[in-house]
Amino acid sequence: MEEKDINRLLMRFDQLLRESNRDHINPKIEELNIESLKPIIDLVARSRASYLEHLYNLCKKYDGTEEFPDKEELARLRAYRNRFIELTDGAKSLEISIQRGYLDLEMD
Numbered sequence: 001m002e003e004k005d006i007n008r009l010l011m012r013f014d015q016l017l018r019e020s021n022r023d024h025i026n027p028k029i030e031e032l033n034i035e036s037l038k039p040i041i042d043l044v045a046r047s048r049a050s051y052l053e054h055l056y057n058l059c060k061k062y063d064g065t066e067e068f069p070d071k072e073e074l075a076r077l078r079a080y081r082n083r084f085i086e087l088t089d090g091a092k093s094l095e096i097s098i099q100r101g102y103l104d105l106e107m108d
Contacts, residue, residue, distance in 0.1 A: 022103075025102045
């Protein structure tokens with residue numbers, strides 16, 4: 001197979017990928033505008049704040065000691081981090097879906 005044939009195949013593959021994603025994603029989410037995106041941004045920001053607050057408080061608690069957070073404290077920190085990462089990844093995936101035209105946008 002020649003390089004031009006490969007490039008043509010890859011272009012068609014990309015087109016099919018975009019069409020399939022739009023066909024499956026767009027019907028699941030209402031037309032987006034800046035107001036409908038705000039709750040997503042706020043939830044991610046709140047999760048980041050909770051995670052960082054817990055980390056900060058742990059660091060203050062153990063500052064100047066030779067001790068470290070216990071198992072329960074670390075489990076809670078991990079839960080905050082996991083929540084933040086999941087929400088951040090979801091928001092990033094939504095951003096990519098917008099950029100690639102998988103979702104309808106309402107421009108104000």
